[in-house]
Amino acid sequence: MLPALTILLAALAAPALAQPDESSEYQDGKRGTVTLPQGDRSFADVVVAHNQGTGKIVDGARDPKAALGAPDFSGDVDDGSFLSLGCDGSVILQFTDNALIDVEGPDLYVFEVGPNVEAMSLAISEDGTTWTDLGEISGGRAEVDIAGLAPTDTSFRYVRLTDDGIDCGSRFAGSDIDAVAAIGSTMRFVLEGEVLFGVDSTELRNDAQTALDALALDIAAADLGSFRVIGHTDSTGSDDYNLALSQERAKAVRTYLGNHPDLAGATITSEGRGETEPVANNATEAGRSKNRRVEIIGY
Incomplete structure (x- = not known):
């Protein structure tokens, strides 16, 4: 018997109603600015892995969490606002309240700061296991358009940055990462699934209506006119x-949401991917619970 499926519904900000326009402007560390339509939600949220490279790195530039959230480099290289990868070092970051998608123009910004400007290689992934290499990006504010480089109609939640191993002689060896932002992104909602399905059942529980009605209101407030449901x-x-x-x-889930009056006119598709895209370790119950989910991703 399989445990009930946990529902992860893409358009996740906090449970608060998400507004479609949260545009904000950010300093890029090079006396320029970047405007992001989804504001602070655009930035990477979690450090998945960090491999510190070789070379000298001062203590204030060793914390990979410095690469999360909005850019905050003050101009003082000792302010602790960025991560120095080290020579050939790497970091994997995850978006949890949005997902990188292809839109017209740049889709991803990497804010590289510090005393020197180094290059690095970039890769993105939907599941943290299978990677699409996008090649080398230059330092500074690197703008990346994934069109033609990554599969279409795919949302990516993971970014991997790897230093190129050149010019590592300073006390901030390797590329210096202040922030990573998905400008081409969709929102994600999370809803616990045990209230929706019984064990081994594909029929919604009687008390699932309240949770799905609330979800429909959040999707409508986020102005997602098209989305897909992925099991x-x-x-x-x-x-x-x-x-x-x-x-x-x-x-x-698709059928219920498709019949909801607040989502009238929305285009909804569905697909299942079974166990092929885990987001946690299946060796523990806590990990299995996270993997039993349905994602809703706008497009």
Whole structure:
């Protein structure tokens, strides 16, 4: 018997109603500015992995969490506002309240600061396992358009930056990362799924209506006119069973939301991906609970 599927519905800000225009302007550390339509939600939220490279790095530039959130470099290289990767070092960051998608023009900004300007290689991933290499980016405010470089109709939640291993002689060895922002992004909502489905069931529980009605209001407030529902499971059970379960549960959510008056006119599709895209370790119940989910991603 498989545990109930946890629903992760993409357009996640805090549970607060998300407004479609939260545009804000940010300093790029090079006397320029960047305007991001989703404001602070645009920036990476979690450090997934950090491999400190070689060379000298002062203590104030070793914390990978300095690369999260909005850029805050003051101009003082000792302010602790950025991460120095070190020679050949790398960091993997995750977006949790949005997802990188392809839009017209630049899709991703990497804010590289510090006393020197170094280059690095960039890769993005949907699941943190399979990576799409985008090649080398120059230092400073690097603007990246993923069109033609990454699969279309795909949302990416992970970014990997790797120093190029050149010019590592300062006390801030390697590239110096202040922030990473997804300008081409969609919002994500999270809803616990145990209230929606019973064990091994693909039919919505009777008390699921309240949770889905609230979700529909949040989606409408976020002005998502088109979105897809994607089902995921943990690794318990066979591949075929998990795929079918994820597909049917995604369809059930799609059908309910498609009939909701607040989402009239919205274009909704669904698909299931079974156990192929875990976001946590399936060896623990806590990890399996995170992997049993459905994602809703606007496009």
